[in-house]
Amino acid sequence: MPKINHEILSWAREKAGLSPENAAYKLQIRDSIKANAQEKLAAYEDGTTEPSRAMLLKMSKAYRRPLLTFYLNKPPRIGDRGEDFRTLPDQFESEDNAYVDTLIRDIKARQSLVRETLIEEDEDIKLPFVGSVAADQNLDQVIAALRTVLNVKLDEFRAQSSYGDAFKLLRQKAEEAGFFVLLKGNLGSHHTNIDVKAFRGFALSDDVAPFVVINDRDARSAWSFTLLHEIVHILLGQTGVSGSNAEKKIEKFCNDIASEFLLPEEEFAAFDVSKTSADDLPEQISQYAFSKKISSSHTAYRLYRKGSINKKQWEYLRDFYRQQWQVQREKEKAKASDQKGGPNYYVIQKFRLGALVELAQRLNYSGALSTTKTGILLDVKPLKVHRLFETGQVA
Numbered sequence: 001m002p003k004i005n006h007e008i009l010s011w012a013r014e015k016a017g018l019s020p021e022n023a024a025y026k027l028q029i030r031d032s033i034k035a036n037a038q039e040k041l042a043a044y045e046d047g048t049t050e051p052s053r054a055m056l057l058k059m060s061k062a063y064r065r066p067l068l069t070f071y072l073n074k075p076p077r078i079g080d081r082g083e084d085f086r087t088l089p090d091q092f093e094s095e096d097n098a099y100v101d102t103l104i105r106d107i108k109a110r111q112s113l114v115r116e117t118l119i120e121e122d123e124d125i126k127l128p129f130v131g132s133v134a135a136d137q138n139l140d141q142v143i144a145a146l147r148t149v150l151n152v153k154l155d156e157f158r159a160q161s162s163y164g165d166a167f168k169l170l171r172q173k174a175e176e177a178g179f180f181v182l183l184k185g186n187l188g189s190h191h192t193n194i195d196v197k198a199f200r201g202f203a204l205s206d207d208v209a210p211f212v213v214i215n216d217r218d219a220r221s222a223w224s225f226t227l228l229h230e231i232v233h234i235l236l237g238q239t240g241v242s243g244s245n246a247e248k249k250i251e252k253f254c255n256d257i258a259s260e261f262l263l264p265e266e267e268f269a270a271f272d273v274s275k276t277s278a279d280d281l282p283e284q285i286s287q288y289a290f291s292k293k294i295s296s297s298h299t300a301y302r303l304y305r306k307g308s309i310n311k312k313q314w315e316y317l318r319d320f321y322r323q324q325w326q327v328q329r330e331k332e333k334a335k336a337s338d339q340k341g342g343p344n345y346y347v348i349q350k351f352r353l354g355a356l357v358e359l360a361q362r363l364n365y366s367g368a369l370s371t372t373k374t375g376i377l378l379d380v381k382p383l384k385v386h387r388l389f390e391t392g393q394v395a
Helices: 006-015 022-024 037-045 053-062 066-073 096-121 139-150 152-157 163-177 220-235 249-263 281-292 298-306 312-337 345-353 355-366 371-378 383-388
Strands: 180-183 203-205 211-214 240-242
Touching: 006 053, 006 066, 006 281, 022 037, 037 298, 053 066, 066 096, 066 203, 066 371, 096 180, 096 203, 096 211, 096 249, 096 355, 096 371, 139 163, 139 220, 139 249, 152 163, 163 180, 163 220, 180 345, 203 220, 211 220, 220 240, 220 249, 281 298, 281 312, 298 312, 345 355, 345 383, 355 371, 355 383, 371 383
Parallel strands: 180 211
Antiparallel strands: 203 211, 203 240
16 A cells, blocks of 8 residues: 655645644544644654554545545645636525535546656656637637647537537547546535536646546536537636636636537528527527537527527526426436446446546556555545456447
């Protein structure tokens, strides 16, 4: 089992705002004949005593840090959330925000481990596209840069049989370019599901290991757009979290790039709904949206922005498509629960982790990453790491 970085124990405690006395109490460290609770904690922090895994798990919870943090060579170098690009609704649940912060810390710890390991193995190839564009550039220039980085043909993207397949193609291209694209919408259980209003995605900019995380509780039809949106943030060199409301200037900029990338304005201008009845409008938009592999809601918003429908129509369509998606999601959940055994955990986990699994497998087999670190990196128990490696891909 790899040794932890004892210096990070005191760093994590201090960042949590806990004195040694308060920390010892929270960690349930008891006085003994040989040493009191604070002295025992000090022994952990100066490296005299190696904390057990049970104690590390307590520290992870008390200090609100991912377990992986304690194994890093140094504390994560980037701030907790980066920029907050979101515009949250009034009276938003603070618990969701806390979950977002915890999730970002978890992914940043994983990113730090990937970066450190690649540097140690002399594989830290600098990615020239990170921070290569600016928000004051012409939209066409940024879109051209995005197309160069991803090297994906729009016709091939649209030719996919489903929204999910279209996303898989776009994700594959992004991962080939050097991005790590993760799907994660909770902290490991449905009890910590994070509302899409709290975060739709976030970008962790880095010139060696840029990460994009997409809230997989969102509709699949929206995943490709979110991926592009977050990649634009990384092209701008920005780390931050994005929500479902795009009122800030930078969010509108990233949305405009993603939207134009998927559906050029010149092409969209030919989509005419002026003679479509109110009853037929939702279906016509859905059919058009599917042919372009963009969401119906976004297509309706584009129609509103160009003046083809009014605000009242847009709001009705937005709510209609969201309700339609929620009904479909409940049907899928019911179908999955009826199936014997349910979906394979390892298949799902591998899909959510994407290219990170392949990298972790290579580094583990080469000896660059211990099985313990690999398990924490992939969020599976060390004994299950090779089971994950051996599991086939999602069809």
